[in-house]
Amino acid sequence: MGLELKMIFDFENKTLQVKIVYYGPAMSGKTTSVRFLFSCFNKENSLKSIESTVGRTLFFDFGVLNFKGTKWNLKFLVYSATGQDFYASTRPATLNGVDGLIFVVDSQKECLEHNLRSWNELETLFGREIYKIPVVISLNKSDLNETNRLQETDFLSRIEYIKFNQISLKKTAAIKGEGVLDSFSQLIKFIFPQLIINLEVSK
Ligand SMILES: Nc1nc2c(ncn2[C@@H]2O[C@H](COP(=O)(O)OP(=O)(O)OP(=O)(O)O)[C@@H](O)[C@H]2O)c(=O)[nH]1
Numbered sequence: 001m002g003l004e005l006k007m008i009f010d011f012e013n014k015t016l017q018v019k020i021v022y023y024g025p026a027m028s029g030k031t032t033s034v035r036f037l038f039s040c041f042n043k044e045n046s047l048k049s050i051e052s053t054v055g056r057t058l059f060f061d062f063g064v065l066n067f068k069g070t071k072w073n074l075k076f077l078v079y080s081a082t083g084q085d086f087y088a089s090t091r092p093a094t095l096n097g098v099d100g101l102i103f104v105v106d107s108q109k110e111c112l113e114h115n116l117r118s119w120n121e122l123e124t125l126f127g128r129e130i131y132k133i134p135v136v137i138s139l140n141k142s143d144l145n146e147t148n149r150l151q152e153t154d155f156l157s158r159i160e161y162i163k164f165n166q167i168s169l170k171k172t173a174a175i176k177g178e179g180v181l182d183s184f185s186q187l188i189k190f191i192f193p194q195l196i197i198n199l200e201v202s203k
């Protein structure tokens with residue numbers, strides 16, 4: 001609650017600014033997903049990560065992807081929130097003004113409750129506004145052995161996804177890049193249903 005939802009139109013530069021946040025429990029693969037996404041556009045070096053010496057996200061990862069349209073340009077501000085509860089106080093700032101969320105689930109069986117706790121935190125932070133935000137659930141680590149993995153229904157049966165206007169689930173293996181671009185384009189389609197997506201990057 002109290003978090004702002006707004007999209008920024010820059011009329012002067014004919015640019016639409018969109019904020020996307022990768023959210024989810026600690027170690028689910030948010031940073032890995034964002035890194036892969038940026039590597040698809042040769043932008044990996046432009047990513048800013050504020051992390052500890054052991055590679056855990058302290059505050060967020062942040063980067064910008066620009067796409068050229070015929071009339072308008074799109075500027076995606078991409079963030080990954082920290083999943084560590086020690087830094088939980090930084091998460092509302094990362095989420096402020098978000099236009100679309102990719103919720104990265106750690107699909108290891110023993111992580112179910114962690115995933116749910118992180119999911120429920122979104123409702124606590126946004127209140128009922130959360131249902132208006134487009135969400136793609138990335139059921140990550142799908143490369144792991146099936147017997148140790150959560151299936152779609154294990155997670156979906158525990159959340160009220162029916163309340164969301166726009167929600168979708170994709171299996172991903174961020175470590176191999178599988179499903180990462182697909183999840184991102186699904187989210188863009190939710191935000192801009194009319195857009196014909198041709199993921200070519202402008203400088
Ligand atoms: N097997 C497997 N491991 C993964 C996958 N994605 C990420 N990992 C591993 O999971 C660990 C955590 O990945 P990160 O991307 O740092 O996770 P995070 O969600 O950013 O973690 P925090 O920033 O601490 O919240 C790393 O060791 C990754 O290599 C995946 O798809 N499959």
Ligand SMILES: [Mg+2]
Binds near residue numbers: 032056080
């Ligand atoms: Mg991280």
